[in-house]
Each structure stands twice: as structure tokens, then as C-alpha cells.
Amino acid sequence: MDPEESFRAYVSGRIAALSRAAWLLTGDRHQAEDLVQLTLVRVARHWERVSAAGDPEPYVRRVMYTQHVSLWRRRWRQVDLRADPPEQATPDGSAGVARAMVVRAALARLAPRQRAVLVLRFFEDLTEAETADALGCSVSTVKSQTRDALARLRAHAPELADLVGVTTRRDR
Incomplete structure (x- = not known):
């Protein structure tokens, strides 16, 4: 199978699980979408090597979790401190x-x-x-x-x- 086709097949089969895991990591739908997109872009660069090595799932997960930590560190440096905290949503x-x-x-x-x-x-x-x-x-x-x-x-x-x-x- 062509590497591009195998990558598309992998993404279509795993996008829901990756999105759920990303949402649990970030707690925000938009940040989760960004995390999944970043992860898949990084994985796509090396897909031929990753898929040839066997099961790509551990590699994809590791990329996602390291990207999450990197994004979190970048956001932490950009914290916007305010005198009044934002209002809490009512449950x-x-x-x-x-x-x-x-x-x-x-x-x-x-x-x-x-x-x-x-x-x-x-x-x-x-x-x-x-x-x-x-x-x-x-x-x-x-x-x-x-x-x-x-x-x-x-x-x-x-x-x-x-x-x-x-x-x-x-x-x-």
C-alpha cells in the first residue's frame, strides 16, 4: 500500500480516539483539535519509517503527549494574570x-x-x-x-x- 494511502487509512480509523485523548489532556475542544493536528503533521513527516517499523500507535501517542507538554510549557510562559478572575460557568x-x-x-x-x-x-x-x-x-x-x-x-x-x-x- 502507498504510504500516503496507509497514513490516510490510519488517520480515518484512529481520529476519534486521538481526539478524545487530546481532549482529556487539554480540557478544551479547540486546543485538542490543535494538538491532534500538530501530532498528525509531525507523524506524517516520518510515516513511511514509522509504518514500516510495525504498529505506529505507540509512536503517535508519544508524539501527542510530548507535543502536549511542549504546548503547555509555551502557554505557561504566556499566562495572562488579571486582578479579577474570569467568572465560573454554572454547572x-x-x-x-x-x-x-x-x-x-x-x-x-x-x-x-x-x-x-x-x-x-x-x-x-x-x-x-x-x-x-x-x-x-x-x-x-x-x-x-x-x-x-x-x-x-x-x-x-x-x-x-x-x-x-x-x-x-x-x-x-
């Missing part, structure tokens, strides 16, 4: 929307690498080894980042434990 009455807002806010409090580890481990359902491979780090780093991210979520968003019926150490 919708449905439980699903409220839960999504709590999860999104909790994920936004995490460092980009911690967020990436949680998305890969619990949303993408990757093993610790697959997550380490996707992020280019050791399994022990994945374990410690997961532990730290979950501890931070428990501290800053204890209402998440009530949503899934999980007890924290303080609740025992």
Missing part, C-alpha cells in the same frame, strides 16, 4: 455533565506528565509498560507519576471518590 443540572466538569477540573490541576499518565493508564487502558514506552520513561516513573497524580486528585477533588465509590485513606 448543568444533569449528573453526567457535573461529573465531567469535576473530572476535567481535577485533571486540569495535574501536571501535564501526570495527566498524560492517567489518560494512558485509565482512559486508553494501557499497561504500565505500554505507558512507559509511549512516554519514553521507565515503568517505575509511570508508577510514581500515577501514585502522585492519584494522591493529588484525592487531595484536591475528594468528590471524585464519591462518584466511583472508592474510599480514601482518610475515609477509613
Whole structure:
């Protein structure tokens, strides 16, 4: 198959999953679209080599997560500090929307690498080894980042434990 055709086939088959993962990482639809586009542009440059090596999925994920961290770092330098914080949106009455807002806010409090580890481990359902491979780090780093991210979520968003019926150490 022609490399261009195989890239198109890959993108058409994986665009929805990549978009969902990007949205979970960024918490914003427009930033997620930008992240997916940036990722696919970077991957397209090396598609022939990547697809020849076997499964391109780990490479694509790694590009996405490293791009996310790079974009986050660039935006952090451009933070616009204001005397009055923007108004908070009022939550919708449905439980699903409220839960999504709590999860999104909790994920936004995490460092980009911690967020990436949680998305890969619990949303993408990757093993610790697959997550380490996707992020280019050791399994022990994945374990410690997961532990730290979950501890931070428990501290800053204890209402998440009530949503899934999980007890924290303080609740025992």
C-alpha cells in the first residue's frame, strides 16, 4: 500500500480516539483539535519509517503527549494574570455533565506528565509498560507519576471518590 494511502487509512480509523485523548489532556475542544493536528503533521513527516517499523500507535501517542507538554510549557510562559478572575460557568443540572466538569477540573490541576499518565493508564487502558514506552520513561516513573497524580486528585477533588465509590485513606 502507498504510504500516503496507509497514513490516510490510519488517520480515518484512529481520529476519534486521538481526539478524545487530546481532549482529556487539554480540557478544551479547540486546543485538542490543535494538538491532534500538530501530532498528525509531525507523524506524517516520518510515516513511511514509522509504518514500516510495525504498529505506529505507540509512536503517535508519544508524539501527542510530548507535543502536549511542549504546548503547555509555551502557554505557561504566556499566562495572562488579571486582578479579577474570569467568572465560573454554572454547572448543568444533569449528573453526567457535573461529573465531567469535576473530572476535567481535577485533571486540569495535574501536571501535564501526570495527566498524560492517567489518560494512558485509565482512559486508553494501557499497561504500565505500554505507558512507559509511549512516554519514553521507565515503568517505575509511570508508577510514581500515577501514585502522585492519584494522591493529588484525592487531595484536591475528594468528590471524585464519591462518584466511583472508592474510599480514601482518610475515609477509613
